[in-house]
Amino acid sequence: MKALLAAALLAGAAIAAAPSGAPPVNDAVITGAGFPAALSEYGFFADGAAQRPAAGVTPYRLQTPLWSDGAEKLRFAYVPKGTQARAQGAGLLDFPVGSALIKSFKLDGRLIETRVLLHRADGWVALPYRWNADQSEARLVLGGARLPLTAQGGQAISYAIPNKNQCKECHAVDGAVTPIGPKAWNLSAEWLAMFARSGRLDAVPAVARRVPLWEDRDKVPVAMAARGYLDANCAHCHNPRGAASNSGLYLGWDVTDPVQLGVGKRPVAAGRGAGNLEFDVVPGDPAHSILAYRMASLEGGVAMPEVGRSVVDPAGQAVVERWIMEMKR
């Protein structure tokens, strides 16, 4: 009886420490040096297998997401207690040191990997974690991994978990690691308001033109859907400060120069990626547009994006081709 009572008291104490029933996020692991070997060390999840976040970890979605072989992606943002993210106009939210962004990938209902972005005092660090077979833990795979899996469309694929450096190939501005997803223009007004109300964001940023919801792609002007897709899928490299800066092809939501968007622009260092075509985008003619050609390819050295997909995204392909088709010559 006494023993039972003691156990109950202990359990009560644990609950008091973390009202949601889970231990809090381990701030020291986020900001400390080194590369934690297991995802559980951070304490981002009350229940990892169920992807139930710990207290203070906020789920979010992007209006139009990066497509990754059709994987279901679960995104979470963590801002440490007593700090706030800052709105920076319509662009990327500025998360303070100690923050983390967490993205889990599921295929066929099973967790494949979870990628974390940690904001440390000396900058952001990107690390990939691979889930084990019984979904009880995800372990660090610094050097990346390839897994035989089945894509959403039923194709057998060799799924690539990026290595730490490949994370940075996309998550880079001027050679430093950065978040790319949570730009105000690609987040809903409702979520931004909720995040601000919770005290984790200093203000609700004003967004004049918001990326449309991907599910609404057939209801909005095709240029909006296509430009949103290019922003989420290409512009992290294809911007003047990104990994593809030397290409001169810039596909961000805020780009207005048609040549930078590829219209009448010749390839520079595309090699056989050019596919014997002369221009990145030929208005009215997706079949002669390098942009569409490379999206439709699965071949290394041709396929774009260079990492992160092993099958073609049929919906994205269709929207971008329709955008080019309807573009005025």
Added chain:
Amino acid sequence: MRMTTFTLAAGSALALSAPAFARTIDVAPGEGAQARLQEALIVAVPGDVVQLAAGRYVLTDGLSLDVDGVTLRGAGMDASVLDFTGQQGAGEGLLVTSDQVTLRDFAVENTKGDGIKSKGADNVVYYRVRVTWTGGPKETNGAYGIYPVSSTGVLIDGCKVSGASDAGIYVGQSKAITVRHNYVEQSVAGIEIENSRQALVTDNLVTRNTGGILVFDLPNLPVMGGGETVIEHNLVVANDTPNFAPKGNIVAGVPRGTGVMVMANDTVLVKDNLLADNPTAQVMVVAYPNAFTDTRYNPLPRRVVIGENRFVGGGNDPALAGGDQLKAAFGGALPPVVWDGLGGAAALALTPSGKVLSLGLTKQGEGLDKAQPALVEVKAPRQLVLPGAVGAPPALAARIAR
């Protein structure tokens, strides 16, 4: 006492640039080489050497290095081979995005895209590296063999490239560049310097490419205004491989049989080279041929100086529209220097003075169907404008000094 002070000072200076104990991280071929090598490149710290044992590394994905001051070193360009024949992803075999990196004594074979790319990687050294597509020249080969871009300080020395479907050695949007002692064959372009400044291309052998050495400037790029480049003491021999570049790329327009081609650059010196048996033209000086809208861009050649070169044969089978008539008109072979005629008197100087074949185009973008070929005298100007200091900082060569 003095000695102690000196030692301490030296020690602290070192600590600023590298940890006290630079390590060697050994990597061997065999099971799990992909992950082991990639992890070594991730956990390395400045000053470390990642040492590749001899053997063949069978790889499925591109590798990358993002730590400053690391050396990736093999047991020799024929001994340590990174084999990408089964590559499934990534745009290149090895990507370097950090500064002060040295790559030496290994080979990269059969990448799906470029061989080795270094981007925004200042003071990079490629030394005795081999990049080969083993099936010979094919359109399906990767574009560039050795591909530094957007960098300041580039030394490429003693390397060997074969089979690139664009340029064997391509330096883009960079400055302070030395390309020397390399052997490039069976690529579309042997060596290409593009949208770059202060390049020294010297003591290379380029043969059996479509074009030997190209100095280009292109529009719509973040870095433009190429020039201040010296091409000297090279052997540019029998570049006669049919152009196998995928269309759309600028090099797809390089005529088979071009020795040295300078396009839309400012202040380029071509001297003391041996140019032999390049069947279209030993040297070509031209404007950018395509339409463009970029108002920042100058498509014309300016202040290109052709000094004394040794010309042997060449021009006897020009791959140009109307080439046969041209050849006949000039007694069976074109003169060694061919100019499209654009850029006016400021475009081109010969020293000593001499005659060149001008194609007589009158405006940029005009096709060769409008050509009015003629021999024209090009004088050595009274005041020659030559490139200033060119080449990589001396510290880069010091890194590989024996």
